[in-house]
Amino acid sequence: MTEQKQYIKMVLENFMFRELDSDGFKILFENAVIRTYKLSDVIIKEGDSGDRFCMLAEGIASVSTLKDGISTKLAELTAGAIFGEVAALTGAKRTATITAIEECKVIFFHKDGLEKLIGKYQSLKDRFEKMIVVRAEQTIQKLIED
Numbered sequence: 001m002t003e004q005k006q007y008i009k010m011v012l013e014n015f016m017f018r019e020l021d022s023d024g025f026k027i028l029f030e031n032a033v034i035r036t037y038k039l040s041d042v043i044i045k046e047g048d049s050g051d052r053f054c055m056l057a058e059g060i061a062s063v064s065t066l067k068d069g070i071s072t073k074l075a076e077l078t079a080g081a082i083f084g085e086v087a088a089l090t091g092a093k094r095t096a097t098i099t100a101i102e103e104c105k106v107i108f109f110h111k112d113g114l115e116k117l118i119g120k121y122q123s124l125k126d127r128f129e130k131m132i133v134v135r136a137e138q139t140i141q142k143l144i145e146d
């Protein structure tokens with residue numbers, strides 16, 4: 001299986017996108033880009049604006065945020081993880097920095113496609129909204145603990 005087909009299969013199997021039909025899939029991949037990151041490369045940076053959300057196709061990445069000027073690790077992401085959705089959906093600045101812990105391949109999906117999809121698939125909109133709330137709660141809890 002080619003690398004591209006492998007990534008397409010990964011997206012199709014992800015619970016977030018399970019109900020997409022062929023039109024939805026075309027919308028999602030309309031402006032998708034795959035990028036490779038080396039160890040310690042910053043994939044997205046807290047505070048930046050973001051017009052794309054991402055899926056980690058290969059590798060492991062660290063999620064961190066600044067607390068009182070000090071970087072605080074929030075989580076580790078593995079293949080299949082989605083991130084960057086908050087900025088893409090809300091227009092807010094990036095809420096965390098994602099850094100490659102090892103070589104990573106990342107699929108970037110444009111927010112325009114996501115906006116079209118959540119307009120067409122209510123269940124997708126619901127899952128993204130729930131993901132945003134859960135992530136915010138987890139971040140708050142982690143920052144309180146540290």
